[in-house]
Amino acid sequence: MPRIAYLVGKGVSHSLSPPVYRAAFAAADIDAHYELLDVDEPDLPLAASALRAPDSLGGNVTMPYKCWATEVADDVDETVRACGAANLLVPGPSGLHAHNTDALAIAELLGTVRERISKGTVLLAGAGGAAAACAWALGRVPPRELIIAARRPEAGRALARSAAESSPSTVISVVELATVDTRTTPVDLVINATPLGMLTEDEDPLPSVAFSPSMLLYDLVYRRSGPTAIQIRAAAGGALVVDGIGHLFQQAMPTFRHLTGQEPPHDVMLAALVEVVGRQPALWSADTTRAPSDAD
Ligand SMILES: NC(=O)c1ccc[n+]([C@@H]2O[C@H](COP(=O)([O-])OP(=O)(O)OC[C@H]3O[C@@H](n4cnc5c(N)ncnc54)[C@H](OP(=O)(O)O)[C@@H]3O)[C@@H](O)[C@H]2O)c1
Known part of the structure; x- marks a missing residue:
């Protein structure tokens, strides 16, 4: 029986x-399709039934249903x-498992630069999922x-409370995004977890941050048309960057493992992503603009 993986x-x-997943299934010799379930809220029970069906491998869940995914799951990791949110539901003998x-x-990508972060300061923009x-x-x-x-500082304070549980040794403070000024506080890693940068070329979540070669940027946002303003500034300042496309690629690795129980065909998935986006993902790269032909 052919299997189906979904995006809800x-x-x-x-x-x-x-x-990316179609190429991966073909390379791994898995008889499976990848289908989009573009649903309105009243149709979520139908999506849940599809995810639980015998032919389902499971599915990615994206905006605005990442909280729903935690509620519909029978078990959460x-x-x-x-995080209070899930982006993957996988059926098993005891029901739907949320990841x-x-x-x-x-965590995987921060682990590769642990030395640069563990003694340093991180500036995290955003307080959502x-x-x-x-x-x-x-x-x-x-x-x-x-x-x-x-x-909203109250959202920042709520996040600070859960961050304190994950990082009890870290000194945590909350500031208002619009008032961030890093001239007096050197920052080692900047993370953008707001949607700022997604809509227009010049939208910048942290315009006061001046990037230098000792710094890192992890920007979850991606634009199909090219790097975001903060990614361009970070790369120009010599910082290493993970962009939203790099993040998307990295999260596809554990997703494939959970869906199939197999190791992901990394190079095939990367080639498929590069083909659809038209450029290399930034995965701690100093150049966020590389075209496929520049790939190493
Ligand atoms: N590359 C990927 O694969 C990937 C994966 C996950 C997420 N993302 C991206 O990451 C971004 C955040 O996602 P999320 O799931 O965390 O969303 P979310 O739960 O809605 O949280 C968004 C956060 O950004 C803040 N925000 C929204 N608009 C803002 C604005 N105009 N100015 C300042 N702050 C603003 C929100 O503040 P309020 O609470 O005040 O609204 C909230 O703190 C999205 O752009 C999403 O596409 C990308």
Whole structure:
């Protein structure tokens, strides 16, 4: 019986995921399709039935249903408990299991630069689901200091409380996003977990941050048309960057493992993503603009 993997969300018709998973299933010799379930809220029970059906491998869940995914699941893992949101539902003998592969991907990539973070200061913009995934992941490489910059300080303070559970040794403070000024506080890692940068070329979540070669940027946002303003500034300043496309790629690795129980065909998935986006993902790269022909 051919199997189906899904993407459940709203307005997902431009998702980059289908070609990546289709290429991966073909390379791994798995007889499976990848289908988009673009659903309105009243149709979520139908999506849940599809995910639980015998031919289902499971599914990615994206905006605005990442909280719904935690509620419909029969079992949630540690990342989901810590973040309060899930982006993957996988059927098993005891029902639907919820995972947060954003958190796993961020932890994996932060782990590769642990030395640069663990004695340093992290500036985290945003206090929503992606920021919660970052806070959990930061607990794996606890920095000396974490500054949460939120549009609504009360949301920032709520995130600070859960970040303190993941990183008990870290000094955590909350500031208003619009007032961030890093001239007096040197920052080692900047994380953008707001949507700022997604809509227009010049939208910048942290315009006062001046990037230097000793710094890192992890920006969850991606634009199909090219790097965001903060990614361009970070790369120009010599900082190493993970962009939203790099993050998307990284979270596809644990997602594939959970869906299939197999190791992901990394190179095939990367080639499929590069083909659809037209450029290399930034995965701690200093150049965020590389075209496919520049690939190493
Ligand atoms: N590359 C990937 O694969 C990937 C994966 C996950 C997420 N993302 C991206 O990460 C971003 C955040 O996602 P999320 O799931 O965390 O969303 P979310 O739960 O809605 O949280 C968004 C956060 O950004 C803040 N925010 C929204 N608009 C803002 C604005 N105009 N100015 C200042 N702050 C603003 C929100 O503040 P309020 O609470 O005040 O609204 C909230 O703190 C999205 O752009 C999403 O596409 C990308």
